[in-house]
Structure formats: C-alpha cells, structure tokens
Amino acid sequence: MFHPREIDRLLTEFTQFITRVNRHILEPKLPLQAVYRHCPEPVPFAQRLDGEYKPIREGEVWGKTWESAWFHVTGRIPEDWAGKVVVAELDCNGEGLVFNREGIVLQGITNGSIFDARHARSLVLLGDPCQGGEEVDLWVEGACNGLFGVQQPRDPDDDDPARYGHYEGKLNRLRLAVLNRDVLALKYDLGVLLSLLRSLNRESTRFARIARAYRRCISVFAEDPANAQAARDVLAEVLEQPAEASALExxxxxxxxxxxxxxxxxxxxxxxxxxxxxxxxxxxxxxxxxxxxxxxxxxxxxxxxxxxxxxxxxxxxxxxxxxxxxxxxxxxxxxxxxxxxxxxxxxxxxxxxxxxxxxxxxxxxxxxxxxxxxxxxxxxxxxxxxxxxxxxxxxxxxxxxxxxxxxxxxxxxxxxxxxxxxxxxxxxxxxxxxxxxxxxxxxxxxxxxxxxxxxxxxxxxxxxx
Missing domain, CATH: 3.20.110.10 (Glycoside hydrolase 38, N terminal domain)
Structure with missing residues (x-):
C-alpha cells in the first residue's frame, strides 16, 4: 500500500516516465531535403509544378495566414536500416496533405489540437519493414492554418494587425526516422494505465496493483529502449484484468x-x-x-x-x-x-x-x-x-x-x-x-x-x- 501523501508524487513520477519513454519512439533520426513553392491560394496537385521552387530547411518560415505551399520532400533510407520500420516526420506548423509522386493521396498531417495536447499526426509510414536504400519522394500540400483555423487574439486593439487572426507557416520537422514499435506500444500502455489510476479509488486493490506494476515497469525499462517489450510484459497482467461484472459496454x-x-x-x-x-x-x-x-x-x-x-x-x-x-x-x-x-x-x-x-x-x-x-x-x-x-x-x-x-x-x-x-x-x-x-x-x-x-x-x- 501507498501512503496518501506518496500517491501524488507517484502520479507525477509516472507522468514524467511517459515523457522520457516518448523520447525513444523515433531513434535514430536523419534530415530530409525539401524545396517549396509559395502559393497565396491553394493549387491542385496537377498544377504544383507551375511555379518556382526554393530550398527550405527546418526552422524556416514558408507562409502566413491562410496561405499555402507545395513541398517536395526527398531523401534515401540508409542501407543499414533494412528490416526496420521507417517513417518521415513532417511538421509544417499547420495542416498538410501528403501525396506520393504519382499523385495518390496518402494521409493528412497536423501538429496539434486544442482538444488534446497529446494529439499530433506528423508521421508518414515509409516502410514496414523497409528493405534499405529506398528513395523517399513525397509531395506535401501545406496549409497555413491549424485544425481550428488561425490564432485569434482575445481582446485586440482596433489597430492590431492580428485583430482578425494570424498564423505562421514554419517548417518545424523534416526528418527520416526509425519507429520503435515496442516503445510506441509501451507509451500507449502507460497512458491507459495512468488514466485509469487517476480515475480509481486510491484505496482500492486495483489502484495498488497497477501502481506496483508501474513502478516495476520503470525499473525494468531502465531508460533503455531495448527493454521496451520486457517492460510491457510487466504491465500485461494488470492490463488484462477485466472490469467489474456490472461495468457497461x-x-x-x-x-x-x-x-x-x-x-x-x-x-x-x-x-x-x-x-x-x-x-x-x-x-x-x-x-x-x-x-x-x-x-x-x-x-x-x-x-x-x-x-x-x-x-x-x-x-x-x-x-x-x-x-x-x-x-x-x-x-x-x-x-x-x-x-x-x-x-x-x-x-x-x-x-x-x-x-x-x-x-x-x-x-x-x-x-x-x-x-x-x-x-x-x-x-x-x-x-x-x-x-x-x-x-x-x-x-x-x-x-x-x-x-x-x-x-x-x-x-x-x-x-x-x-x-x-x-x-x-x-x-x-x-x-x-x-x-x-x-x-x-x-x-x-x-x-x-x-x-x-x-x-x-x-x-x-x-x-x-
């Protein structure tokens, strides 16, 4: 059992552990290359080449409120990544739509949501597993706005240039990375159990057993992503425990x-x-x-x-x-x-x-x-x-x-x-x-x-x- 004053410290410790695990999901990382075309208004895929392209790197600004851009993202997967799950990490500080070179839509990307700070869609699967040596050739239609439009000042002055909203298009991430599925799955397991802990009676048997398994999981992981599956095994028993007999579906x-x-x-x-x-x-x-x-x-x-x-x-x-x-x-x-x-x-x-x-x-x-x-x-x-x-x-x-x-x-x-x-x-x-x-x-x-x-x-x- 845990002393009541110890529980808040434990929950903080568990939250910090998830943050540390999250750092190991994408390892190693390499830069990708990109050129972009600035578009004041949206331009369809078929017309994306009818304009001038310039190189762009991480951290550089590409547009402003409600504008668009086309990004051509290129690179090559290293030979020694063969057999690994490889992703492109793409974040244009707004919304985006990813195409392959033939113009087939692959997925959307976005860097966050006001509803859930944990929500971001910035990873594009390239190989599961990859063979090694594959060429990366993606087109991204970037939009200089977020899921909820543009940023709105709460009480702007009459002469505030951002009075009716503002947004900055900025290339935050342009990377190639190996996705560690075991670490990602561990992050999800930990998130579910931490949420359950926060909702349980702190004096209940289930709370005590989950908290104990959590602490053992931290010890087994030992800050080494190679231990992710072993750490998941520690949590398996408490995750498999059924709900109460009267629980709703x-x-x-x-x-x-x-x-x-x-x-x-x-x-x-x-x-x-x-x-x-x-x-x-x-x-x-x-x-x-x-x-x-x-x-x-x-x-x-x-x-x-x-x-x-x-x-x-x-x-x-x-x-x-x-x-x-x-x-x-x-x-x-x-x-x-x-x-x-x-x-x-x-x-x-x-x-x-x-x-x-x-x-x-x-x-x-x-x-x-x-x-x-x-x-x-x-x-x-x-x-x-x-x-x-x-x-x-x-x-x-x-x-x-x-x-x-x-x-x-x-x-x-x-x-x-x-x-x-x-x-x-x-x-x-x-x-x-x-x-x-x-x-x-x-x-x-x-x-x-x-x-x-x-x-x-x-x-x-x-x-x-």
Whole structure:
C-alpha cells in the first residue's frame, strides 16, 4: 500500500516516465531535403509544378495566414536500416496533405489540437519493414492554418494587425526516422494505465496493483529502449484484468466532426475533408478491425469532385464494413431557424446521395453539434425513414442537466424516435479510462441498458483518431 501523501508524487513520477519513454519512439533520426513553392491560394496537385521552387530547411518560415505551399520532400533510407520500420516526420506548423509522386493521396498531417495536447499526426509510414536504400519522394500540400483555423487574439486593439487572426507557416520537422514499435506500444500502455489510476479509488486493490506494476515497469525499462517489450510484459497482467461484472459496454466509433463553414473558408473545408478521410483510410490499412464513420454528403461530394481516387477508396471501405455512412441530412443542418421544407430536403438529398453512391440506406440522424431542435423533427425523421437520432450539444447546458441520455423523443404530433446523447458529453473522446468512467457515472439509464456510444477522435476542424 501507498501512503496518501506518496500517491501524488507517484502520479507525477509516472507522468514524467511517459515523457522520457516518448523520447525513444523515433531513434535514430536523419534530415530530409525539401524545396517549396509559395502559393497565396491553394493549387491542385496537377498544377504544383507551375511555379518556382526554393530550398527550405527546418526552422524556416514558408507562409502566413491562410496561405499555402507545395513541398517536395526527398531523401534515401540508409542501407543499414533494412528490416526496420521507417517513417518521415513532417511538421509544417499547420495542416498538410501528403501525396506520393504519382499523385495518390496518402494521409493528412497536423501538429496539434486544442482538444488534446497529446494529439499530433506528423508521421508518414515509409516502410514496414523497409528493405534499405529506398528513395523517399513525397509531395506535401501545406496549409497555413491549424485544425481550428488561425490564432485569434482575445481582446485586440482596433489597430492590431492580428485583430482578425494570424498564423505562421514554419517548417518545424523534416526528418527520416526509425519507429520503435515496442516503445510506441509501451507509451500507449502507460497512458491507459495512468488514466485509469487517476480515475480509481486510491484505496482500492486495483489502484495498488497497477501502481506496483508501474513502478516495476520503470525499473525494468531502465531508460533503455531495448527493454521496451520486457517492460510491457510487466504491465500485461494488470492490463488484462477485466472490469467489474456490472461495468457497461462501450461501442466506440472513429469520428471527426467537420464544420462545413465556421472558423475557416469553405475552400479549406474541401481540403480538411481530404486530410481527414485519407488519414482514416490509412488507419484502416493498419488496423482491419477499425471502423470510422462520417456524415454530411456535401463533404463526400467535395472529395468526389476534387480527389476522385480517394473517393473510390472510400467506396471500397464502405463495402468492407470499415466505413459507416452516418446522418441522413445533406449537412449537419441548423434545426431551429430552417423551415420544414428545408429540413425535408436535407433528408431527401442526403439519403439519396448515400443510396446512389454507396447503396446504403442511412437510418440515423447524426448531428452532434447542432444548437437546438424543432419539435417537428421526430415526425419528419420517421417519414424520411430515419429511426435513430444521435446528438450531443444539449448536454453542455451551463445550468441545467438534461435528465436522460438514451430515451424516446416524442414530437409534437406524437411520433417517437430513439435518441442517444453519448454520456462522455463530447464527440472528441480520447477513449481514456478517466473519460469512460465518468461517462458510466453520467449514463442515466445504466440501471436498465447495457452500454453507450463513444465518438473518439479529434473534430470540429476535422482530424479524427
């Protein structure tokens, strides 16, 4: 057992250990080379060569607010890295979309999110394993903005040049690295267990056993990445321990909410859709059991028009059952101000798109971020062939807690639809035990229903898990 005054020190020690482990995930590292073309406005891949390119190195500035650039990244994997997992570490201090030399979209990149400081997507897989000696030839479309647009001063002066937002494009990382999968997996194990510790009763048996295993893990790792698997073995027993017999089940679906127009121009929404969707397809290649869902046919239409090859891969993912078409509306529409006719047409065009393009009859309405709901919605939903409703924002009320999380919503004409508010009270879950245990406590129908929905991933400006 641990003395109560020792526990806070232990949790700090465990947090610091994760930071030290993180330093060993990418070792060794080598510089890559790049040239770039500055673009005041977005330029498609086919026109990327119609301009002047200049060399650029780490730490140099390439653009300003809302501007774009094309980067041509080159290098060669060392021969003695044969058999290792090799990645490119790319960070342009904003968002980016990575292509191969043939123009095939590989994935999006971003350097962070306001929702989770741990979230960054800066690694592009090059070889798993590599043969050694392979050429690196990537094209990156950089965007001088973040997931949430540009940086906004809180209370700017009238003459502040950054009054309406500012952003700096800067090449933070341009590296080739060996990815140590054992160390990366150890980091994930440690993160899950630390989150669980923070949510447990400090006097419980489970807390004591996890804390003991954590301390043994630190000793076994001994600041040597070669010991990562042995350190994971120490944690295996506590990770395999089942939850309590009465614990609820969680249905987790990958999610990336994308506002069609909010803190960025619509032309950026087009690119956000491509970054988000390509990253999810890349995850599906690595994790065949992974399921991602996306609503809003307008975003699919953007991708179909501007990235047709990517759209065809989405079709295949839908057929495999790894991609879930969500929400019967054309966009996640406002439901307070619009007329009944407008709402009907949202369903008409939205459901028709999913049927025409994917052969899927979407029977749920998915609007987690809407600001309110018309009393006529259950009737319109039912008549449109929609039986289920998922939303979230009403649970964020500053003063009044909504009394239900899963219930039948009865409209003004008496029509009912089954409705669910994910009890984590977010559509940007990190799937950490702290959040899930709070959700279990918050789930109002836990006395009769077996589980709830978790929407995990970074959203609002896209991103996803």
């Amino acid at each position: 969680v249905t987790a679906v990958g999610h990336a909410h994308i506002d069609t127009g909010w803190l960025w121009p619509v032309r950026e929404t087009i690119r956000k859709s491509a970054r988000t969707f390509s990253s999810q397809l890349e995850l599906m290649n690595r994790y065949p059991q992974y399921v991602f869902g996306a609503s809003q046919p307008q975003h699919y239409e953007f991708v179909k028009e501007h990235y047709p090859e990517l759209f065809e891969r989405i079709r295949e993912a839908v057929k495999r059952g790894q991609w879930e078409c969500q929400g019967g509306m054309w966009v996640e529409a406002d439901c307070n101000v619009i007329s009944g006719e407008s709402m009907v047409r949202q369903f008409l065009y939205g459901k028709q798109f999913f049927m025409d393009e994917f052969g899927v009859d979407v029977r749920n309405l998915w609007i987690p971020d809407v600001f309110g709901y018309s009393g006529s919605m259950p009737q319109i939903m039912k008549k449109a062939g929609v039986d289920y409703f998922v939303t979230q924002k009403i649970s964020w009320n500053q003063y009044n807690q909504f009394p239900y999380t899963t219930f039948r919503w009865r409209g003004i004409d008496g029509t009912e639809v089954i409705t669910h508010f994910p009890p984590e009270n977010t559509y940007n879950s990190g799937l950490y035990p702290e959040s899930l245990r709070k959700a279990e406590a918050n789930f109002q129908e836990k006395d009769r229903l077996p589980g709830f929905l978790s929407l995990f991933g970074i959203g609002d400006g896209g991103g996803g898990p």
